[in-house]
Amino acid sequence: MKIIIVGASGTMGRHLTTAFEKEHEVITAASKGCDVQVDITSAESIENMYKQVGAFDALISTAGPTFVGPWKKLTDKEFRQGVEGKMMGQINLVLIGQHYINPKGSFTLITGALSHDPQKNFANASAANGAVEGFVRAAAIELEHGIRINAVSPTVIENSPQYFPFFPGDIPVTMQQLEYGFRKAVFGANTGQVIKP
Amino acid sequence: MKIIIVGASGTMGRHLTTAFEKEHEVITAASKGCDVQVDITSAESIENMYKQVGAFDALISTAGPTFVGPWKKLTDKEFRQGVEGKMMGQINLVLIGQHYINPKGSFTLITGALSHDPQKNFANASAANGAVEGFVRAAAIELEHGIRINAVSPTVIENSPQYFPFFPGDIPVTMQQLEYGFRKAVFGANTGQVIKP
Numbered sequence: 001m002k003i004i005i006v007g008a009s010g011t012m013g014r015h016l017t018t019a020f021e022k023e024h025e026v027i028t029a030a031s032k033g034c035d036v037q038v039d040i041t042s043a044e045s046i047e048n049m050y051k052q053v054g055a056f057d058a059l060i061s062t063a064g065p066t067f068v069g070p071w072k073k074l075t076d077k078e079f080r081q082g083v084e085g086k087m088m089g090q091i092n093l094v095l096i097g098q099h100y101i102n103p104k105g106s107f108t109l110i111t112g113a114l115s116h117d118p119q120k121n122f123a124n125a126s127a128a129n130g131a132v133e134g135f136v137r138a139a140a141i142e143l144e145h146g147i148r149i150n151a152v153s154p155t156v157i158e159n160s161p162q163y164f165p166f167f168p169g170d171i172p173v174t175m176q177q178l179e180y181g182f183r184k185a186v187f188g189a190n191t192g193q194v195i196k197p
Numbered sequence: 198m199k200i201i202i203v204g205a206s207g208t209m210g211r212h213l214t215t216a217f218e219k220e221h222e223v224i225t226a227a228s229k230g231c232d233v234q235v236d237i238t239s240a241e242s243i244e245n246m247y248k249q250v251g252a253f254d255a256l257i258s259t260a261g262p263t264f265v266g267p268w269k270k271l272t273d274k275e276f277r278q279g280v281e282g283k284m285m286g287q288i289n290l291v292l293i294g295q296h297y298i299n300p301k302g303s304f305t306l307i308t309g310a311l312s313h314d315p316q317k318n319f320a321n322a323s324a325a326n327g328a329v330e331g332f333v334r335a336a337a338i339e340l341e342h343g344i345r346i347n348a349v350s351p352t353v354i355e356n357s358p359q360y361f362p363f364f365p366g367d368i369p370v371t372m373q374q375l376e377y378g379f380r381k382a383v384f385g386a387n388t389g390q391v392i393k394p
Contacts, residue, residue: 043273071339076240076289083280091324092273115331118389123335127288130331131324134312138320142268192315 002027002056003186004049006093007063008034011159012110015175016060016182027053030063040089041065043096050100057105058186059097061090064110067124074123082128086110091135094149103145108185109136111194113155119166129153133194140192148191152181173197199224199253200383201246203290204260205231208356209307212372213257213379224250227260237286238262240293247297254302255383256294258287261307263322271320279325283307288332291346300342305382306333308391310352316363326350330391337389345388349378370394 001024007013008028020026028034029049038049040063065085067078090109097107114122115129136151143149156167158174181197184190198221204210205225217223225231226246235246237260262282264275287306294304311319312326333348340346353364355371378394381387 075292076285079285079288079292083285087324087328088273088276088280091276095272095276114335115327116334118331118335118338120338123332123339126331126335127284127328128331130312131284131328134315134323134325134327135320137313138311138315138323141315141317142320 001025001058001186003058003060004029004036004053004056006030006038006040006049006059006061007110010062012062012157012175012178016062016179019179020186027056029053040093041084043092046089046092046096050097053100055100055102057102058108059093059101059106060108060182060186061093062110063089064112064125064128065089066122066128068121070121071123079124079127082124086125086128087131090132094135094139098143098147101147104147106148106150106186106191107139108182109149109151111136111151111153113153113170113196115153117155117170121166136194137192143191148189150185150190150193150195152178152185152195152197154178154181154197198222198255198383200255200257201226201233201250201253203227203235203237203246203256203258204307207259209259209354209372209375213259213376216376217383224253226250237290238281240289243286243289243293247294250297252297252299254299255305256290256298256303257305257379257383258290259307260286261309261322261325262286263319263325265318265322267318268320276321276324279321283322283325284328287329291332291336295340295344298344301344303345303347303383303388304336305379306346306348308333308348308350310350310367310393312350314352314367318363333391334389340388345386347382347387347390347392349375349382349392349394351375351378351394 009030066082206227263279308326
C-alpha cells in the first residue's frame with residue numbers, strides 16, 4: 001500500500017512512519033525535512049504535493065496547528081490558526097486528494113478529545129476538531145469509488161508531557177494505542193467514524 | 198431582559214422576535230430591515246452592532262449561512278461560506294460580545310443535526326455546526342461572570358419545505374419546538390449544552 005503521511009516530521013508522524021514503512025511504501029510530507037514539502041494552509045501547496053506523489057492508497061494526517069493560550073487572548077486573529085491549520089488544512093487534503101487517491105483508498109485525519117471534552121486554553125482546537133469530525137461524517141456519505149474517511153481522536157499523548165498539566169485526570173494515550181487507532185482507520189473497513197485510540 | 202436576536206429577518210428570527218417581545222425588550226439585528234444592521238462575516242461590523250446596542254442580557258443567533266450544493270462543487274472557495282458565516286460569524290458574536298454582555302447573561306447559537314447526522318449536499322454545514330458545538334463546550338468553561346453559552350440544534354424545520362427532500366425520514370421540527378429550545382437556553386441555567394428541540 002502506498003501511504004502518504006502528512007505531518008511526518010512531528011511526534012505522531014515519525015512514530016507512524018516507522019511503524020508502517022516496514023510493510024508499506026510510505027511517503028512522508030511536512031513543511032520541511034520530509035520526502036515531499038507541503039504547507040497545508042495553502043490549497044495550492046496541497047495540490048502540488050499530490051501532483052508530485054501521484055496515485056496513492058491512503059492519506060494519514062497528523063498535522064493540526066491551532067492556537068493554544070489564554071481565553072482572554074483569543075480573538076478572530078488567533079482563531080484563524082486552527083481554522084487554516086487543523087480545520088481547512090485537513091479538509092483541503094480531502095477535497096483535493098479525492099482526485100488523486102486510488103479507488104478503495106482512505107483518508108485518516110487527526111482530531112482530539114477536546115471536541116467533546118474541553119480544557120481551558122484549547123477552545124480553538126475544540127472548534128477545529130468539531131469541524132473536522134462533522135466533515136468526516138459528511139464526506140463519508142459523499143466520497144465515491146469506495147473511498148473511506150475517518151478521524152482518530154486521542155486525548156493528550158504520552159510523549160507530550162508539556163501538555164499534561166492542561167489535561168487533569170486524562171490518562172495519556174500511548175503511542176502504540178495511537179498507532180492502533182490509525183491501523184483501524186487505514187486497514188479496517190469503517191468509514192465516517194471518529195476512532196478513540 | 199434585553200435580548201439581541203441576530204438573523205431576526207429570517208424565518209426563525211421572526212418567530213423568536215414575536216414570541217419574546219411580549220415579555221422582553223428585543224433588539225433585532227440582520228444585514229437589513231432590522232433595528233440594527235450587522236454583517237456577521239465582519240468582526241468590525243459585529244463590534245459596531247454591540248457598540249450601538251450597549252449592555253444586554255442575551256444574544257440569540259439564528260444566522261447560519263453555509264454552502265449547500267453538490268459535493269463535486271465543494272472546494273475551498275465554497276467551504277468559506279460556512280467558515281465565515283455560520284462558524285466564525287457566530288464565534289465572533291461571542292468573542293466580541295463577551296465584552297458587552299451583562300453578568301449572568303447568555304449566548305445562544307444555532308447549529309443543526311447535520312453535525313452528527315449528515316445529509317448529502319450539506320458537508321459545509323456539518324463542519325460549521327461541529328465547529329460551533331465544539332466551541333460552545335469550550336467557551337462554557339472559559340466565560341466569566343456567570344455568562345452562559347449554549348447551542349440549539351434542530352433538524353430540518355417545518356416551514357422550510359424546500360429542504361424536506363434533502364432530509365429523508367427526518368420529522369420536521371415545529372417552530373414551537375424550536376422556540377422552546379431557545380427558551381431553555383436563554384431562560385434556563387444550563388451552559389455548554391447542545392439543545393435538540
